[in-house]
Amino acid sequence: MADESASTPRRDPIKNPVGNVAAQRRRQLAVTVGRERREAMFRTKRLCRVGVSSDMDVPIDSDMIIEEEQSILEAQTSSAVEELKLAVAFQGKGAVQRKVNALSELRRLLSRSEFPPVEIALKSGAIPLLAQCLSFGSQDEQLLEAAWCLTNIAAGKPEETRALLPALPLLIAHIGEKSSLPVAEQCAWALGNVAGEGEELRHILLSQGALLPLAKMMLPNKGSTVRTAAWALSNLIKGPDPKATTELIKIDGVVDAILRHMRKSDDELATEIAWVVVYLSALSTIATSVLVKTDLLQLLVERLASSNSLQLLIPVLRSLGNLIAGDAYTTNAVLVVGHEITDNIIRALSKCLKSEHRVLKKEAAWVLSNIAAGSVAHKQLIYKSEALPLLLQLLSTAPFDIKKEVAYIVGNLCVAPAEGSGRSSLISDHLVSFVRSGCLRGFIDLVRSADIEAARLGLQFMELVLRGMPNGEGQQLVEKEDGIDAMERFQFHENEDLRNMANQLVDKYFGEDYGLDH
Amino acid sequence: MMMVDNHLQTQTQLQSEFQYWLPVRRRFGPDDPFFASGNIERELLAKQIALNLTEEEEQQLRNLEDEYREVFCPIVGCGARLRSLAEFEDHYNARHTACCSVCSRVYPTSRLLGIHISEAHDSFFQAKAARGYAMYECLVEGCGVKLKSYKSRHQHLIDKHNFPSSFEFFKKSRPSKKERIKKTQRKQQQQQLQQHATEDEEGSSPMQVEEEALNGLVSALSKLTPSDSSPSAISFGRRHTRGLAFVPRAVHRETKK
Numbered sequence: 001m002a003d004e005s006a007s008t009p010r011r012d013p014i015k016n017p018v019g020n021v022a023a024q025r026r027r028q029l030a031v032t033v034g035r036e037r038r039e040a041m042f043r044t045k046r047l048c049r050v051g052v053s054s055d056m057d058v059p060i061d062s063d064m065i066i067e068e069e070q071s072i073l074e075a076q077t078s079s080a081v082e083e084l085k086l087a088v089a090f091q092g093k094g095a096v097q098r099k100v101n102a103l104s105e106l107r108r109l110l111s112r113s114e115f116p117p118v119e120i121a122l123k124s125g126a127i128p129l130l131a132q133c134l135s136f137g138s139q140d141e142q143l144l145e146a147a148w149c150l151t152n153i154a155a156g157k158p159e160e161t162r163a164l165l166p167a168l169p170l171l172i173a174h175i176g177e178k179s180s181l182p183v184a185e186q187c188a189w190a191l192g193n194v195a196g197e198g199e200e201l202r203h204i205l206l207s208q209g210a211l212l213p214l215a216k217m218m219l220p221n222k223g224s225t226v227r228t229a230a231w232a233l234s235n236l237i238k239g240p241d242p243k244a245t246t247e248l249i250k251i252d253g254v255v256d257a258i259l260r261h262m263r264k265s266d267d268e269l270a271t272e273i274a275w276v277v278v279y280l281s282a283l284s285t286i287a288t289s290v291l292v293k294t295d296l297l298q299l300l301v302e303r304l305a306s307s308n309s310l311q312l313l314i315p316v317l318r319s320l321g322n323l324i325a326g327d328a329y330t331t332n333a334v335l336v337v338g339h340e341i342t343d344n345i346i347r348a349l350s351k352c353l354k355s356e357h358r359v360l361k362k363e364a365a366w367v368l369s370n371i372a373a374g375s376v377a378h379k380q381l382i383y384k385s386e387a388l389p390l391l392l393q394l395l396s397t398a399p400f401d402i403k404k405e406v407a408y409i410v411g412n413l414c415v416a417p418a419e420g421s422g423r424s425s426l427i428s429d430h431l432v433s434f435v436r437s438g439c440l441r442g443f444i445d446l447v448r449s450a451d452i453e454a455a456r457l458g459l460q461f462m463e464l465v466l467r468g469m470p471n472g473e474g475q476q477l478v479e480k481e482d483g484i485d486a487m488e489r490f491q492f493h494e495n496e497d498l499r500n501m502a503n504q505l506v507d508k509y510f511g512e513d514y515g516l517d518h
Numbered sequence: 519m520m521m522v523d524n525h526l527q528t529q530t531q532l533q534s535e536f537q538y539w540l541p542v543r544r545r546f547g548p549d550d551p552f553f554a555s556g557n558i559e560r561e562l563l564a565k566q567i568a569l570n571l572t573e574e575e576e577q578q579l580r581n582l583e584d585e586y587r588e589v590f591c592p593i594v595g596c597g598a599r600l601r602s603l604a605e606f607e608d609h610y611n612a613r614h615t616a617c618c619s620v621c622s623r624v625y626p627t628s629r630l631l632g633i634h635i636s637e638a639h640d641s642f643f644q645a646k647a648a649r650g651y652a653m654y655e656c657l658v659e660g661c662g663v664k665l666k667s668y669k670s671r672h673q674h675l676i677d678k679h680n681f682p683s684s685f686e687f688f689k690k691s692r693p694s695k696k697e698r699i700k701k702t703q704r705k706q707q708q709q710q711l712q713q714h715a716t717e718d719e720e721g722s723s724p725m726q727v728e729e730e731a732l733n734g735l736v737s738a739l740s741k742l743t744p745s746d747s748s749p750s751a752i753s754f755g756r757r758h759t760r761g762l763a764f765v766p767r768a769v770h771r772e773t774k775k
Contacts (some may be wrong), residue, residue: 001700010644030734041561041562041565042558042561042562043559043561044561045565046565091558112767238548239547239548239549240547240548240549248592265728275560278548279548282547282548283548284598285546310559310563311560311563311564313562314559315560317772318553318556322545324543325543325544325545325546326545328543331543357559359555359556359559363553363556366544366552369544370543370544372541373544375541400603406562408544408586411539411541414539415539415540415541416541417541418541418542421612422538423536423538424538424539424540424541447609448610449603449606449607450591450592450600450603450606451589451603452589452592456537458539460538460539462540463536463538465538469727485624488624489593489610489614490662491685492594492614492625492626492687493592493594494592494594496591497537499685501536501537503685503686504536505536516532
């Protein structure tokens with residue numbers, strides 16, 4: 001029986017309720033990174049191990065034994081469902097308490113380990129019973145336990161998540177304003193798992209009206225409910241159908257809430273809000289155009305510059321990237337050269353380029369490449385900034401995917417904005433300076449790779465070098481870096497475009513006359 | 519500033535024109551593989567606390583991303599499945615750099631190297647070609663067709679196998695300065711010799727084959743007895759008619775060895 005303790009609500013698991021032996025066993029078990037576990041890792045669903053409410057009793061030592069015999073667990077589960085069945089049917093005195101106890105027992109079994117006995121629970125017929133327990137007018141504790149069970153049933157395999165279908169309308173009903181916060185939060189969590197499963201389920205949830213109530217849960221200033229709702233919302237709107245994002249941005253109070261949270265909330269909440277922004281900006285041009293006209297860019301840049309939480313930086317960086325890539329307004333009107341925000345973003349991006357995290361380096365380079373695709377003033381600004389030495393270093397030593405993004409930056413910095421078709425003009429001092437700093441080798445590495453896009457980039461940059469370096473210096477450098485060899489590989493390459501490009505360069509710059517003048 | 523929907527440049531240009539570097543903003547959809555590692559990172563970070571992952575495990579999981587970035591070898595006819603880009607470089611060096619010991623040109627398969635050696639360094643090949651035998655093999659393995667000249671083979675590749683007209687099997691080399699000087703001198707010599715050369719319209723430049731040796735061989739061949747079914751007359755110099763389909767039995771037997 002849960003007691004009304006006054007402890008502060010905590011969401012993170014517990015310092016360590018597990019004893020030493022159990023902890024050791026758990027570590028051992030964790031060492032084998034099996035395929036199932038890997039899949040579980042990468043899922044966008046989240047298992048609920050600890051209740052959302054401070055009132056819930058926290059599992060203690062005895063409950064967290066890991067190496068439970070699977071068959072024992074399954075036996076316990078099926079008998080728990082049996083008991084639930086009886087409890088639901090029971091009409092007499094203490095019926096509610098009996099239901100709550102049965103639910104509680106099932107919930108414990110489903111919260112214990114990384115791989116709860118979901119299949120057996122389903123086979124035993126848990127879903128209809130749980131749906132019944134969600135009926136209107138039920139006590140909060142009952143609703144909470146039932147929703148918790150459903151959350152964990154939905155946290156695993158696709159077919160298990162889909163099993164929740166009959167319960168969905170009820171779950172949605174309980175995230176309304178009239179519900180108590182813990183109940184609403186637990187239901188939102190369950191819905192988040194369902195939405196995380198796939199497009200089909202997202203579509204169903206949306207048509208059943210999940211968007212509006214979930215969005216409203218995001219409006220209060222703080223609380224774990226807001227965070228869970230934001231996470232669930234990000235799963236709900238992730239598309240690929242942009243309809244949800246377009247609807248979301250139009251809901252009253254949403255834009256304001258986003259700004260408020262981005263401005264004031266703690267890292268954890270800001271993280272989930274940022275993911276909502278990621279999807280809004282990736283999928284909806286309407287949302288993007290609304291957001292770029294608010295203070296959001298400013299707030300995102302500030303977070304990017306000041307935070308050290310990788311969890312927060314990833315969606316903040318990506319939101320910025322999407323907003324820049326998605327709407328010319330961003331680079332034309334907001335990130336104008338001369339505005340403080342522009343200097344700040346370049347500084348913040350440089351910080352990301354220096355980070356040890358690959359994701360940050362790669363995506364920051366992408367964002368910077370889009371700014372570098374802007375006006376000549378933008379290119380000059382980047383060229384003179386602290387980013388420059390980082391670019392050169394990354395181009396020669398970074399892993400392939402980062403190198404490729406940096407290549408885009410360097411190339412974009414050397415070419416003036418595109419005007420119609422035909423070839424763009426060079427920004428000679430940038431090009432010459434880059435080449436003399438030794439960047440050519442990095443590009444030739446790209447030419448040699450098996451990646452078509454990278455090879456194309458490399459060849460295109462080589463063309464700039466051959467065309468733009470004075471006094472045949474380009475040809476000498478290319479030859480010195482084994483660029484000719486690299487181009488000759490394409491004679492037998494299956495991609496016709498690349499073959500043609502390589503041949504054209506070789507024919508034009510290393511033809512019969514090459515070297516005869518020297 | 520131009521916008522494109524995916525990260526490939528979609529500028530329409532004449533096929534013959536080089537696809538120049540074009541600075542454009544690149545946009546990715548939320549499910550684009552570009553964002554995959556960031557998405558994985560999100561989930562790992564969210565779960566690591568709950569699951570008490572050790573740093574080692576985390577690193578293992580992150581590395582999976584890299585390991586599974588499969589790529590197929592893009593060299594024509596190879597298609598080898600490589601587990602990573604780094605593997606490609608090794609694979610390329612191991613499998614596609616058959617090097618000619620005479621002129622150091624590199625070919626992607628030993629078969630093509632063999633064809634090159636015959637065509638460029640084998641005077642016997644030259645002799646036979648000069649006599650009108652169909653010596654120039656189709657480069658596509660399994661085709662089996664043989665043509666009488668470099669040019670006609672080139673045309674066959676274009677017509678039957680969709681090779682681009684810019685494809686040159688025998689590409690000019692880029693020799694050192696010393697060699698370049700020698701080359702200019704040799705070129706002048708060759709131009710003189712070419713008047714006595716065979717019907718072959720070998721459009722490319724210097725072969726390493728000694729012209730004198732060639733002439734000697736051919737004249738030696740001309741003394742052989744032709745088979746019954748073929749014309750006895752052999753002639754050199756430019757032809758306006760088709761080449762000879764002349765196969766002296768004696769020679770044939772010898773080549774078969």
